[in-house]
Amino acid sequence: MRKWLMRAGVVFAATLAAIQLVPVERANPPVESDIAAPDDVKKILRRSCYDCHSNETRWPWYARLAPVSWLISSDVSEGRREVNFSAWSQFTGGRRARKFKEIVEQVEGNKMPQWYYVLMHPDAKLAPGEKEIILNWAKQALQS
Numbered sequence: 001m002r003k004w005l006m007r008a009g010v011v012f013a014a015t016l017a018a019i020q021l022v023p024v025e026r027a028n029p030p031v032e033s034d035i036a037a038p039d040d041v042k043k044i045l046r047r048s049c050y051d052c053h054s055n056e057t058r059w060p061w062y063a064r065l066a067p068v069s070w071l072i073s074s075d076v077s078e079g080r081r082e083v084n085f086s087a088w089s090q091f092t093g094g095r096r097a098r099k100f101k102e103i104v105e106q107v108e109g110n111k112m113p114q115w116y117y118v119l120m121h122p123d124a125k126l127a128p129g130e131k132e133i134i135l136n137w138a139k140q141a142l143q144s
């Protein structure tokens, strides 16, 4: 039994070491067109959304550790694909309006930032007053 456990341990450690070699996308491309928003809005977006929705991601140390790094990397690339505040000018007209609508839905429904992100980044949690600020801003943008 002990021998078996030792072997299992060696295989586990070797696997963990091997998966570190899988290349992971972990880059911050240049900021093209940062979204223009009032200071209070911008501060909240930067703190609670920019890690996944901008090209200014603050990569934590555990983003270097597979398999966690794979999850983080895929969240960031998927997040940037949906909404990238660093390339905001790519959204025009109806598409931009749709993004603002989605922001309202996500924030109103407490879906963003995701609970597991908040677990690791407690300061990213939106206080009720901060939710209000984001919602007012996005709704106003929808009307203009």
Ligand code: HEC
Binding pocket: 045, 048, 049, 050, 051, 052, 053, 074, 075, 076, 078, 079, 082, 083, 099, 102, 103, 104, 106, 107, 112, 113, 114, 117
């Ligand atoms: C941990 C990474 C992460 C953080 C932090 C985060 N998002 Fe997201 N967001 C994602 C991912 C991944 C998706 C795409 C998959 C999905 O919809 O869940 C997404 C999707 C979205 C969408 C599109 C949803 C749709 O209807 O398709 C909006 C809008 C959005 N996020 C807004 C925000 C806002 C606003 C914040 C900050 C208050 C935020 N997100 C914080 C990762 C994140």
